[in-house]
Amino acid sequence: MTRLEKKLAALKSEGRKGLFIYITAGAPDIETSVKAMLEAERAGADVIELGIPFSDPLADGPVIQESSVRAIRNGMTVEGVLKIVREIRKSSEMPLVAMGYINNLLSYGFSSPPTHPQQFSTVNDQEALKASAGHYDGFEKFVVDAKAAGLDGVILPDVPHEESSAMREISKRNEFHLVEFITPVTTVERMRETCTDADGFIYCVSNTGVTGVKELDFSVINRVAREARQFTSTPMAVGFGIGNAASAVSAAVETDGVIVGSAVVRRLLDGQFDEAMALIRSMRDALDQHYRN
Amino acid sequence: MKGRFGSYGGQYVPEIVMPALMELEAAYEQFRDDPKFLADFDFYLKQYAGRPTMFYAADKLTAHYGRAKIYLKREDLLHTGAHKINNALGQAILAKRMGKSKIIAETGAGQHGVASATAAALFDMDCTVFMGVEDIERQKLNVFRMKLLGAEVHPVKSGTGTLKDATSEAIRYWATHVTDTYYLIGSVVGPHPYPTLVRDFQKCIGQEIRADSIKTFGRLPDYVVACVGGGSNAMGTFYDFKDEPAVKKIGVEAGGRSDAVGDNAKTLSGTGRPGVLHGAYSYVLQTDVGQIIEAYSISAGLDYPGVGPEHSFMKDAGVAQYVAVTDQEALDGFKLLSRLEGIIPAMESSHAIAYLDKLMPSTTADEVVVVCLSGRGDKDVQMVARAMGVEI
Numbered sequence: 001m002t003r004l005e006k007k008l009a010a011l012k013s014e015g016r017k018g019l020f021i022y023i024t025a026g027a028p029d030i031e032t033s034v035k036a037m038l039e040a041e042r043a044g045a046d047v048i049e050l051g052i053p054f055s056d057p058l059a060d061g062p063v064i065q066e067s068s069v070r071a072i073r074n075g076m077t078v079e080g081v082l083k084i085v086r087e088i089r090k091s092s093e094m095p096l097v098a099m100g101y102i103n104n105l106l107s108y109g110f111s112s113p114p115t116h117p118q119q120f121s122t123v124n125d126q127e128a129l130k131a132s133a134g135h136y137d138g139f140e141k142f143v144v145d146a147k148a149a150g151l152d153g154v155i156l157p158d159v160p161h162e163e164s165s166a167m168r169e170i171s172k173r174n175e176f177h178l179v180e181f182i183t184p185v186t187t188v189e190r191m192r193e194t195c196t197d198a199d200g201f202i203y204c205v206s207n208t209g210v211t212g213v214k215e216l217d218f219s220v221i222n223r224v225a226r227e228a229r230q231f232t233s234t235p236m237a238v239g240f241g242i243g244n245a246a247s248a249v250s251a252a253v254e255t256d257g258v259i260v261g262s263a264v265v266r267r268l269l270d271g272q273f274d275e276a277m278a279l280i281r282s283m284r285d286a287l288d289q290h291y292r293n
Numbered sequence: 294m295k296g297r298f299g300s301y302g303g304q305y306v307p308e309i310v311m312p313a314l315m316e317l318e319a320a321y322e323q324f325r326d327d328p329k330f331l332a333d334f335d336f337y338l339k340q341y342a343g344r345p346t347m348f349y350a351a352d353k354l355t356a357h358y359g360r361a362k363i364y365l366k367r368e369d370l371l372h373t374g375a376h377k378i379n380n381a382l383g384q385a386i387l388a389k390r391m392g393k394s395k396i397i398a399e400t401g402a403g404q405h406g407v408a409s410a411t412a413a414a415l416f417d418m419d420c421t422v423f424m425g426v427e428d429i430e431r432q433k434l435n436v437f438r439m440k441l442l443g444a445e446v447h448p449v450k451s452g453t454g455t456l457k458d459a460t461s462e463a464i465r466y467w468a469t470h471v472t473d474t475y476y477l478i479g480s481v482v483g484p485h486p487y488p489t490l491v492r493d494f495q496k497c498i499g500q501e502i503r504a505d506s507i508k509t510f511g512r513l514p515d516y517v518v519a520c521v522g523g524g525s526n527a528m529g530t531f532y533d534f535k536d537e538p539a540v541k542k543i544g545v546e547a548g549g550r551s552d553a554v555g556d557n558a559k560t561l562s563g564t565g566r567p568g569v570l571h572g573a574y575s576y577v578l579q580t581d582v583g584q585i586i587e588a589y590s591i592s593a594g595l596d597y598p599g600v601g602p603e604h605s606f607m608k609d610a611g612v613a614q615y616v617a618v619t620d621q622e623a624l625d626g627f628k629l630l631s632r633l634e635g636i637i638p639a640m641e642s643s644h645a646i647a648y649l650d651k652l653m654p655s656t657t658a659d660e661v662v663v664v665c666l667s668g669r670g671d672k673d674v675q676m677v678a679r680a681m682g683v684e685i
Contacts, residue, residue: 054583054584055452055584055585056452056457056458056461056570056571056585057461058306058307058461058464058465058571058572059307059309059465059468061465062451065451072584077582078582078583079582101569102305102569103568103569103570103577103579103583103585104582104583104584105583106567106568106569106583107568107579107580107581107582107583108583110566110581110582110583111581135300135567135574157307157308158305158306158307158569158572159305160304160305160306160307160308160311161308161311162304162311163303163304163305181307181308182308183308183309185309185312185313185471185472186308186311186312187312190311190312205307205308205309207469
């Protein structure tokens, strides 16, 4: 069992909801982000999601876009994220999951400059095609190094179930979680496939949109989660649009936990470190008061 | 594999838009061979856009080089001024059939935005065009045209405010409004089924070149040349000849101001390598750690750091060859065609024209070169004047 599985099983047996906190690695600066991850655990976070900053974060709203720009400017890379994981592992055994975009992982370990053969050929060059087919090599190297560093899994919001089979296989082989998504628009057939293959936890996207949206109705995702439950016993966590204690409570009705990102990152970007931690504490308290048996 | 060209392509998008892609794929499968749909598309291509376009023997350009005979495929004569209208009409008709009432589009130079706004006006649909703030500033004329046509122009401030960011923002918006909104993508890029669908709506270019060549000189051309940003006019030009190795297919990218990082858009002909941008696995300009590099070109339609996945396949498979010309060479091509033939080409198309300087010396008088003149240059006149140091 991974740290993540152990933690989620323990929460379940205690009848408690998990609190997943997303923090972009490297924003507002590297030191603060690492400190925030460690302090978040003390404030009541169960799982930390380390955001790997990407130049073009398709699934993210303005807050994570801003933190990504800052983190990239601060030199944050996949390698840098693994360094932070090693650092945290010196003092903590809390579950750590990375969240990022596939392109950074495909590039992991890349160093040599590419060659560009430029000639006409009359037949398809099978060798060239074969060479480009190994495009998950970077991902595999990442999984091996990440596992060794102490990371428990990865969330890739631009990899839907249809594209994940090769990466899923690599992850499973390394006892590393590749987190799958369900949303309010996921059809039942796809939900069955996704849930059957799911590993670690299932990320339930609360709304049709991107991260950082405010004031949501969580009844839809709770209905979706209830529906998904028939296909899997893998824990589920709801993310997108959870910005305060009240929304954390209403989002968690049917699932095993909630994921909070933009609300924490916004405060960190604004230099409100203590307020970010206070928010985490308030969510922890509210979830425990409301759900603890 | 479905939606793949070799290993390129795929659907690297948030789960939230997957059902919409599947709905689009199913609709396209249903309509692509539907005689009524094709007749509709054909009607608007002919009666509204102005197809087939002229296949013009550029005798003065031919005489200038004194080698192979040069023909121009006059996509610049189409309604709205570029090949973009082919795809916009095709997708708008598809969207209408799917029962969608709202379309969104991304645009760089504004040509696809104008084409989308035009199709939306024609088919009575709401249209929002995502455009980077930098491009809005560079292409004021097209912004005004879109507004005249009834479209809303949504300024995109993120990143560097160009086509890449506009595309990302359009995808984000789509994810938030996925149930009633159709995303009308402007090139052979993006997740499956877009690269296939846009190619099919543009392949009439190559089909007409084939028919015109046989009619005019009794055989296929030796070379077809087209500019490549995302690659839709080039794919439209190449596709009908993909199984004809005797027809050499040359895609011309923007060499920009230098070969330095961030100074060009040489995705296939420079330092790009395979990666994922905007939903597809394809060549992309990126750093060693996988951050996308902002592309640069004098032409707002070519400064895209990615390229259509089928072009990546064609490059690796040797089906087509990809080269680049610089800003300066493109400007020279712009002036050359204007002076010699009385045709002011779009800056994008000027790249294809400019490559003739390199290609023609290696050709012979019995050969034929066809250049896809993808758009007209009216929109670029102000910018070219500035580049020439002229106040207008």
